[in-house]
Amino acid sequence: MQMADREVLLEVKNLHVTFGKGKKKFEAIKDVSFKIYKGETFGLVGESGSGKTTIGRAIMRINEVTSGEILFKGKRINGKISKDWDREITQKIQMIFQDPMASLNERAKVDYIISEGLINTKKYSSEKERQEKVRNALLQVGLLPEFASRFPHEFSGGQRQRIGIARALVMEPEFIIADEPISALDVSIRAQVLNLLTQLQQKNNLTYLFIAHDLSIVRFFTDRTAVIYKGRIVELAETEKLFSNPIHPYTRALLSAVPEPNPYKERSKKVEIYDPSQHNYEKMPPSFVELEEGHFVLANEEEIARYRETKNMVVSV
Amino acid sequence: MVETKEKILSIKNLVIKFKLRGQVLTAIRDISLDLYKGESLAIVGESGSGKSVLVKSIIGLLEKNGYIDQGKILYGNYDLAQFKTEKDWLKIRGKEIAMVTQDPMTSLNPLKTIGKQIEEAVVLHQGLKGKEAYEKVLQLLRDVGIDDVEKRYKQYPHEFSGGMRQRIVIAIAIACNPKILICDEPTTALDVTIQAQILQLLKNLQEKYELTTIYITHDLGVVAKVADRIAVMYAGDIIEFGKTEEIFFNAKHPYTWALISSLPQLGEKGKELYSIKGTPPNLFKEIKGDAFAPRNPYALKIDYVERPPYFKVSDTHYAKTWLLHPNAPKVEPPEILKKFFKEGRQYANG
Structure with a gap:
């Protein structure tokens, strides 16, 4: 499908997030822009x-945006917005957290944990409807409705992550930010949760922002991927393209460092090391350019020329 | 080595x-x-x-x-x-x-x-x-x-x-x-x-x-x-061990198969990733037979009765699964794994 024809669900435009002031000022996000299309899984x-994570939190409106814009369905969601719009995006954008041990309230029953968002946005007309919604959410994530009356400590890590997903689903979101949703889980449980996320995406027509550090999972799970280094996106492309033809030296170093399940390859592999001082950005500042369709790289003019020349160089990673 | x-x-x-x-x-x-x-x-x-x-x-x-x-x-x-x-x-x-x-x-x-x-x-x-x-x-x-x-x-x-x-x-x-x-x-x-x-x-x-x-x-x-060598553990037991290449490209225990199969590198985009059903056994209870049997799609009747001993695959490679018993039915590893094994061995041969 042509990119241009697809509906943009979320757009981040020249986002800056700065923490602290004066001497202690820290620029966490520097001029980040990207679009997420409806129905896709976008990896960060x-x-x-x-x-x-700061980008995810800025979209969730947990971190304040210093400058730039975040648009959901073409409408701005950062800064001052109307009450109705605020309520709508609170419901439409949901988040799944990394650590299912820390993200669930230990003192609350599953029933309350899942329906807390409903209660806050008054998204139900009767107690019966609320219970029905909780029940549905539990069933959708493969848990039994009876679990609603239990406490989080009675569940395993995988089950708790399912509860975390149910809590997001119950709001009937369109867009879900999943911040390292499976990093804390065991290998076999990871596969179960990933499969669940895939099923839910197809069934509920969801769009995901998938934040992760594990590249093998990103490669399997996402449609497009952005690589971020020190607050800037250095490369963005369709996932397969990014993995088969990484251009930015940081992306290449990152990919070469991922251990593969092949002892023959691993023993002979040479890991590339990224040296940020190789860029001559003082004299010639970089910009985020589209090198080929849908493949963006942060580079200055000199580098662009060099990348274009070696674009077809095949990298084995 | x-x-x-x-x-x-x-x-x-x-x-x-x-x-x-x-x-x-x-x-x-x-x-x-x-x-x-x-x-x-x-x-x-x-x-x-x-x-x-x-x-x-x-x-x-x-x-x-x-x-x-x-x-x-x-x-x-x-x-x-x-x-x-x-x-x-x-x-x-x-x-x-x-x-x-x-x-x-x-x-x-x-x-x-x-x-x-x-x-x-x-x-x-x-x-x-x-x-x-x-x-x-x-x-x-x-x-x-x-x-x-x-x-x-x-x-x-x-x-x-x-x-x-x-x-x-x-x-x-x-x-x-x-x-x-x-x-x-x-x-x-x-x-x-x-x-x-x-x-x-x-x-x-x-x-x-x-x-x-x-x-x-x-x-x-x-x-x-x-x-150089790998020992695979499940429920308090080493169920398979061997040289690294032997475990990666010639695994014999269904649990080892499952572990490798659930790697995202083996998954195909848009399709289900292989996942092991169920949960590990409760170690407070006595385990009868092969601990992995209830989650094992290849489990034999004897797996629920008697704990398997080590069967020899090579001088350096042993696995605890009844599937290696001479009288056991011939069971092939899942397709995706067979492909992974083959590619791995090919890589070794250049």
Whole structure:
């Protein structure tokens, strides 16, 4: 499908997020822009401290935006917005957290945990309807409706993450931000939760922003991927393209560092190391350019010329 | 790879139990395992499989409510399973067998300079003093890849990044020239690029210090990078072990199959990723037959009745599954796995 024809669900435009003031000022996000199309899974990868979670939190309106815009269905959601719009996006944009042990209130029953959002937005007309919604949410994530009367500690890590997903689903969202949703889980449970997310996406027509550091999962799960380094997106492309033909040296270093389940390959592999001082950005500042259709790279003019020349170079990673 | 087949540590019929709220949990169910000098063994398994308990028993760090019920852990002239007091363990821990743990944030003392922390180990175990001890610390810091060592010596843990802290933890572990180094998820808390550097460092040190290493991990990518041999654990038992290539490309136990199949690298976009149904067994109860049977689509009747013994696949490769019995029906691994095996072997042949 042509990118241009697709409906843009969420757009981030020249986003800056700065923490602190004066001497202690820290720019967590520097001029980040991207679009997420309806129905796709957009991956955001980076190492700890890169700012990937800050972007998610800015969209959730947990972190204040310093400058720039975040648009949902073409309408601005950051800064001052009307009450109705505020209520609508509170419902339409939901989040799934990393650690199912920490993100559920230990003192609340599952019933309350799942319906807290409903109660806050008064999204039901009767107690019966509320219960029905909780029941449905539990069934959708593969849990029994009876679980509603239990406490989080009675569940395993995988089940707790399902509760976390049910809590998001009950709001009937269109857009879900999943911040490392399976990092804390065991290998076999990861597969179960990933499969569940795929099913839910197809059934409920969801769009995902998938924030992760595990590249093998990003490759399997996402349609397009943005790589973020120190608060800037350095490369963005269709996931397969990004993995088969990474251009930015940081992306290449990151991909080469991912251990693969093949001992023969691993023993002979050479890991590339990214040296940020290789860029001559003082003299020639970089911009975010589209090198080929849908494939964006942060680079200055000199680098663009070089990347264009070597664009077809195949990288084995 | 191990050329000399000299055993450095031998675990024999080990059973470890825990007392928990008046109940008894069997965490390790009759495990035997040999560790060869100079090799790098990876123990793979999910949480609760007993991999951490197993290595903690080797270094005397079992939780207070855990105890060795049966079996031997032979190291040199000692049977470590008989060790009772801290004094016994001080003969072994650090000097002979050392450990690097997962989280470098919690394994260092935040109130002491890192130089002093490494020096502690050097002074205690090697009896070095003053300038000698100081020089030794600087040498260790250089060995683990830290620059500007005189300045770094005087710094506190919070002044280091996660990867650097893990390097310091490694320096402490190798300070007393141990024979065996246990690495318990050494890179789980780190970023991939840092992970690659730390794994490379451990490999280099293994050579330089002639270490025998045991890695505990759930990440098969890490295993592929570092291990000569793999032992796969499930429900307190080693259900399959062999050379790394044998486990990756000729696995025989359905649990090992399932573990490899659920790797996202084997998944096809838009399709379901293979996942193991159900949950691991309750270790408070006695397990009858093959512990994996209830989750095993290939389970035979006998799997529910009798625990399988090890069947030999090669001189170095054994698996505990009845499927290898001569009378068992012929069962092929799942299609995606057959493809993975084939590609892997092809890669080996160029």
